[in-house]
Amino acid sequence: MSAATTSHPLLRVDRLTKHFPVRGGLPGRRQVVQAVDDVSFEVWAGETLGIVGESGCGKSTTARLLMHLVRPDSGTIAFDGKTLGSAMSRRDLHRQMQMVFQDSYSSLNPRLPAAVSIAFGPLVHGVAKPAALGRAADLLQAVGLDPVVFANRYPHELSGGQRQRINVARALALEPRLVILDEAVSALDKSIEAQVLNLLLDLKDRFDLTYVFISHDLNVVRFISDRVMVMYLGKVVELGPVNWIYRQPRHPYTRALLSAMPSMNPRRRTMAAPLFGDPPNPINPPSGCRFRTRCPYAEAICAALQPELAEMPGEDGRAIACHIHRPGSGHSRATQAGLAA
Amino acid sequence: MVEVPAVPVSPLDAAEAVGRAQQSKGYWQRVRTRLRQDKVTLAMAAVLALLLVMVIFAPYFTLHDPYDGSVLRRLKPVGTPGYWLGTDEVGRDLWSRMLYGGRLSLLAGVVPVASALLIGGFLGTLAGYSGGLVNSAVMRLADVLYAFPSVLLAIAITGILGSGLRNTIIALTAAFVPPIIRISESVTTQARHLDFVEAARASGAGVLMIIRYHILNNVLGPILVYATSLISISIILSAGLSFLGLGVTPPHPEWGLMLNSLRQALWVDPVICAMPGVMIFITSMCFNLLSDGLRQAMDVRL
Numbered sequence: 129m130s131a132a133t134t135s136h137p138l139l140r141v142d143r144l145t146k147h148f149p150v151r152g153g154l155p156g157r158r159q160v161v162q163a164v165d166d167v168s169f170e171v172w173a174g175e176t177l178g179i180v181g182e183s184g185c186g187k188s189t190t191a192r193l194l195m196h197l198v199r200p201d202s203g204t205i206a207f208d209g210k211t212l213g214s215a216m217s218r219r220d221l222h223r224q225m226q227m228v229f230q231d232s233y234s235s236l237n238p239r240l241p242a243a244v245s246i247a248f249g250p251l252v253h254g255v256a257k258p259a260a261l262g263r264a265a266d267l268l269q270a271v272g273l274d275p276v277v278f279a280n281r282y283p284h285e286l287s288g289g290q291r292q293r294i295n296v297a298r299a300l301a302l303e304p305r306l307v308i309l310d311e312a313v314s315a316l317d318k319s320i321e322a323q324v325l326n327l328l329l330d331l332k333d334r335f336d337l338t339y340v341f342i343s344h345d346l347n348v349v350r351f352i353s354d355r356v357m358v359m360y361l362g363k364v365v366e367l368g369p370v371n372w373i374y375r376q377p378r379h380p381y382t383r384a385l386l387s388a389m390p391s392m393n394p395r396r397r398t399m400a401a402p403l404f405g406d407p408p409n410p411i412n413p414p415s416g417c418r419f420r421t422r423c424p425y426a427e428a429i430c431a432a433l434q435p436e437l438a439e440m441p442g443e444d445g446r447a448i449a450c451h452i453h454r455p456g457s458g459h460s461r462a463t464q465a466g467l468a469a
Numbered sequence: 470m471v472e473v474p475a476v477p478v479s480p481l482d483a484a485e486a487v488g489r490a491q492q493s494k495g496y497w498q499r500v501r502t503r504l505r506q507d508k509v510t511l512a513m514a515a516v517l518a519l520l521l522v523m524v525i526f527a528p529y530f531t532l533h534d535p536y537d538g539s540v541l542r543r544l545k546p547v548g549t550p551g552y553w554l555g556t557d558e559v560g561r562d563l564w565s566r567m568l569y570g571g572r573l574s575l576l577a578g579v580v581p582v583a584s585a586l587l588i589g590g591f592l593g594t595l596a597g598y599s600g601g602l603v604n605s606a607v608m609r610l611a612d613v614l615y616a617f618p619s620v621l622l623a624i625a626i627t628g629i630l631g632s633g634l635r636n637t638i639i640a641l642t643a644a645f646v647p648p649i650i651r652i653s654e655s656v657t658t659q660a661r662h663l664d665f666v667e668a669a670r671a672s673g674a675g676v677l678m679i680i681r682y683h684i685l686n687n688v689l690g691p692i693l694v695y696a697t698s699l700i701s702i703s704i705i706l707s708a709g710l711s712f713l714g715l716g717v718t719p720p721h722p723e724w725g726l727m728l729n730s731l732r733q734a735l736w737v738d739p740v741i742c743a744m745p746g747v748m749i750f751i752t753s754m755c756f757n758l759l760s761d762g763l764r765q766a767m768d769v770r771l
Binding site for chain 1: 663664665667668669670671672673674675678682683686687768
């Protein structure tokens with residue numbers, strides 16, 4: 129892993145929290161959706177951090193918070209050691225960090241030709257129009273689209289894969305060091321998805337990029353990520369190198385999530401009982417551990433105390449937020465060696 | 470400004486890339502091709518152009534002075550020798566008055582709408598894009614103006630400023646600003662929440678850049694179509710103001726004013742009475758169809 133190459137992470141997120149107020153409801157009682165609650169993690173230069181979780185677990189809100197498209201209620205984001213807001217302006221951040229959105233159609237202006245959509249970022253940052261369009265043509269080439277054919281095409285004249293390539297080109301136009309891919313390939317056909325994934329890997333090498341890859345597709349995340357962060361109801365439940373997470377998931381939620389993944393091998397049927405129901409309402413999350421309502425191992429301690437994300441010794445920096453994996457937490461299984469893999 | 474270094478991507482250098490990018494069909498080229506295929510829009514443009522030329526060069530297209538009346542030839546019917554469109558209630562050549570009247574009417578129809586479009590469009594898109602406090606401030610102001618019927622508002626303003634073409638234009642502009650603010654605010658609010666605006670914000674763009682590149686091209690269509698529908702209303706309203714003695718004063722020819730004064734002769738010769746109305750109808754219809762066609766030609770998605 130590239131963790132050793134630099135002394136500080138490219139992106140450090142510290143106790144990021146965003147609660148959205150809910151409209152309506154009972155008068156006088158202000159309710160909030162705890163979309164992202166006290167989330168901390170780091171992204172090292174050159175790596176790909178995958179973020180997985182069910183819908184509504186706060187993946188996309190995290191992405192928007194990182195891009196400062198929504199303002200966090202509390203918590204800090206530091207890029208390359210510089211804290212956003214004090215040492216770094218929003219504008220500077222956007223030069224370094226870009227995002228590819230999920231919906232390739234609605235994230236392109238239907239009335240701008242592809243080249244102008246791509247050139248917009250450089251134009252904003254003071255590049256002259258011919259130069260910006262020239263860069264757009266270069267980038268079209270880089271994402272595998274011939275500028276002669278595609279520069280003046282409008283979004284409705286392109287296929288989903290082509291549109292997503294243009295979205296990628298737009299994200300690269302400002303030469304960012306970090307790109308957030310928010311479900312960037314989820315809406316594509318499997319064959320196109322594979323092409324775009326390979327393109328993303330190529331571009332990463334070519335431009336020395338760092339990715340934050342958000343997806344609900346566990347196979348895709350496994351393919352592209354170096355480290356994986358599992359989220360549940362606005363919280364990080366498990367974080368660690370991709371092999372540790374996929375081969376030896378420890379948090380009960382991660383285990384359930386991975387066991388729900390169909391195997392290609394018919395002999396390895398999913399035997400474990402799946403989780404039932406939907407995640408609880410994020411307006412009123414359960415006390416203590418948020419997963420306890422669906423967790424097969426929940427005990428009194430889980431309702432009483434919120435487990436903190438704690439690093440597992442000897443597991444390459446894997447961290448888990450679960451009482452089971454914390455000796456002396458009061459959970460009956462905590463004295464054993466945690467959940468055996 | 471931060472200078473962004475060039476991307477060391479491909480063997481193409483910038484100049485060559487621009488050149489290659491420009492080889493494919495440009496936007497305006499496409500619009501032109503599509504307009505050329507749209508016969509209705511072309512016809513409407515031709516009629517309006519003809520009207521404009523005839524109105525501006527009225528002396529070359531008329532035989533009589535529009536002010537020259539005579540009791541002896543009052544209300545001659547259409548087809549009278551020398552007065553092919555007949556004469557009005559004081560015996561003036563109707564054809565001359567129609568052309569000369571077009572000068573004031575077109576001015577009173579187009580100028581207020583155009584200026585209201587600038588003011589209202591600016592305020593509306595600003596309110597729609599900013600949201601929050603700015604939106605509330607602008608929209609409540611528009612609501613206050615909206616509470617008055619537009620005729621009443623125009624009358625009040627000309628009443629304060631005094632009569633005359635200039636004040637009519639100011640009054641009508643004020644009357645048209647609120648509905649245009651409304652329309653542009655609502656379409657902008659819709660556009661603001663789309664992903665590509667978010668993506669534009671994510672590139673660090675300021676409000677003006679986003680409005681220029683991402684909002685205007687998506688909201689201009691509906692606003693323009695609505696504005697052109699106001700042109701005919703503007704002509705009628707300015708006529709109403711003239712009738713009340715607040716706009717153009719007799720004996721100056723103006724379509725609305727002529728419509729009002731010929732009203733008395735409705736039972737004598739309805740065809741003559743309808744003539745100024747026909748002109749208003751033709752003009753406004755041309756504007757409506759033209760704007761519709763332009764919007765269609767300029768809409769890249771169709």
